[in-house]
Amino acid sequence: MKKSLSYLSVVLFLIFLQGGFVLAASNLDEGVGQLANQISKSMAEKQKQKIAIIDFSDLNGNVTALGQFMAEELTTQLFIIAPGKFEVVERRQLLKLEEELTLGQTGFIEEKSIKKMGQVLGVDAIVTGSMTDLGNTVKINARLIAVESAKVFAVAATDIPKTGMVADLIAKQVERKGSITQPANAPVKQEVKAEAKASRVDMKGFAFEVKNCKMRADKTVECHVAITNMGDKEREIEIWITYNSNSSTFLYDNNGKQYIGKYILFGAIEAGVAFSSYARQILPPQLPVVAVFKFEDVSPSAQSVSLRLDVRNGEDFQPIIRDIPLSK
Numbered sequence: 354m355k356k357s358l359s360y361l362s363v364v365l366f367l368i369f370l371q372g373g374f375v376l377a378a379s380n381l382d383e384g385v386g387q388l389a390n391q392i393s394k395s396m397a398e399k400q401k402q403k404i405a406i407i408d409f410s411d412l413n414g415n416v417t418a419l420g421q422f423m424a425e426e427l428t429t430q431l432f433i434i435a436p437g438k439f440e441v442v443e444r445r446q447l448l449k450l451e452e453e454l455t456l457g458q459t460g461f462i463e464e465k466s467i468k469k470m471g472q473v474l475g476v477d478a479i480v481t482g483s484m485t486d487l488g489n490t491v492k493i494n495a496r497l498i499a500v501e502s503a504k505v506f507a508v509a510a511t512d513i514p515k516t517g518m519v520a521d522l523i524a525k526q527v528e529r530k531g532s533i534t535q536p537a538n539a540p541v542k543q544e545v546k547a548e549a550k551a552s553r554v555d556m557k558g559f560a561f562e563v564k565n566c567k568m569r570a571d572k573t574v575e576c577h578v579a580i581t582n583m584g585d586k587e588r589e590i591e592i593w594i595t596y597n598s599n600s601s602t603f604l605y606d607n608n609g610k611q612y613i614g615k616y617i618l619f620g621a622i623e624a625g626v627a628f629s630s631y632a633r634q635i636l637p638p639q640l641p642v643v644a645v646f647k648f649e650d651v652s653p654s655a656q657s658v659s660l661r662l663d664v665r666n667g668e669d670f671q672p673i674i675r676d677i678p679l680s681k
Contacts, residue, residue, distance in 0.1 A: 377490075377512045384513035385423065388495055389430035392480060395497055395507035396439050401478040404431075405442040405470060409482040409493065411523075412577060412643050413564050419522035420484060423493065427480065442474050464503040471500030478506075484523065485641070491515050491523060496621065508621045554672045558584050559636075559664070561672045564643070566658055567680045568651060574604060574612075574679070576646045576660060580619075582636035592617060592644060593631040593663040594624045602662050604648040606655035606679075616647035631665075655679055 378384035396404065406427050409420035428441050467479060482495035490512045497507040513519060553562040560583055566576040582588045594602050594614040602614035616625035619632035620642045636642055646660070659675045 379514070381513055381519050384493065384511040385426045385430055386434075387511045388423075388493065388509050389427055389434055391509035392427070392495065392497065392507075393431060393435045393438070395509070396435075396478065399478075399497075399499075399506055401439060401497075401499075403440040403442070403474075403476045404478040404480055404497075405447050405474055405476045406480040407447070409484050409495075411484055411486070412579065414567070414577075415526050417484070417523050418525035419491070419519065422522055423482065423484075427495075442476060447474070467498060467500055467503045476500060483643070485643075486515065486523060487512075487640070489515055491519060494621065505621065505623065552674045552677050554674050555583070556672045557664075557666060557668075557670050558582070558588070559590065559666070559672075560641075561662065561674060562641070563660065563674050563677050565680060566660075566677050568653070568655070572650050572653060574648045574651045574655075574658065576604070576648075576658070576677070578644045578646065578660070578662075578674075579641040580636065580644055581641040582638050585638050587635050587637055588666065589633065589635050591631045591633045591665040592619055592624070593665065594646070595630060602646060602660070604646075604651070605659045605661070606652055607657045608652060608655060610652055610655075612648040612651055614646055615649050617644055619644040 378387055406424045408416045409423045410416050431441050470476060470479060477500050479498045479500065480495055481498065482493060485492040492512050493510065495509040496505045498504065499506045515523070553560060560581040562579045564577040564579055566574055568574050592602065594617040604612040604614070617632050620634055622632040622634060624630065624632035634642060656679055658677050658679050659673060660677065661671055661673045664670055664672060
């Protein structure tokens with residue numbers, strides 16, 4: 354019996370070292386410390402010398418006061434726990450550059466923006482992240498991206514209780530500054546936004562809920578889909594993003610045009626043209642994991658879209674989510 358327990362302890366410890374567990378913090382400060390320690394370790398292992406930390410966002414790409422607090426505190430904590438080991442860009446310097454670049458705040462940053470930051474700031478890694486409100490707790494995921502390749506080379510995660518200051522900070526959205534400022538007496542432009550309603554399909558014991566689809570200036574559309582295992586046990590799932598004319602994820606606009614998926618970030622797993630053809634995850638029960646899909650060269654006249662996903666879980670099935678408002 355003792356030998357069995359000893360063996361189990363070793364296995365669990367090895368899984369922990371490989372990032373199999375998400376650390377649970379008792380408060381916000383402890384959560385920041387856990388992330389800082391994980392980031393510091395990854396930086397040392399990959400021999401990265403200088404990093405920039407971007408404000409964290411929620412799953413819809415909105416930056417809250419909590420997201421700004423996380424970036425600020427991580428900067429401070431990294432100086433404290435690893436003095437002299439690597440350099441962290443001062444946040445005010447980073448904010449000036451953000452006004453000139455289009456930086457994605459949803460876990461996906463344009464490759465050209467990453468490389469521009471590397472050139473201007475002299476950094477060789479960027480830390481970005483997302484926050485998910487799970488009711489009683491907030492799940493925080495951080496990703497470390499190498500500037501030279503624009504690829505994720507490490508991840509860090511923690512759960513913090515949603516109490517007191519955390520609840521207050523996550524409720525406060527922050528308006529991001531643009532690259533062009535208006536005079537105080539300039540008329541305010543009324544922006545027409547697409548109806549913010551969620552579209553959901555349940556199939557084969559999974560829920561697929563679109564949080565938003567947004568068209569960027571370069572005619573790229575990003576769709577954020579929360580995928581939930583509705584069962585009571587862990588289940589494996591694969592999403593095929595680009596393989597052939599039959600086994601792929603497609604986007605259809607309201608004009609009848611079809612677009613093949615080019616990229617997916619499913620949790621922390623990437624897939625697409627430059628990666629594997631599919632992203633595989635083991636989903637815990639009743640916990641949504643967001644998949645970010647990217648489609649290129651979408652018609653600017655599109656007002657709404659539909660998603661056809663190619664999913665495999667022992668068998669192939671294709672959930673179709675229709676009439677999704679396209680925000681611009």
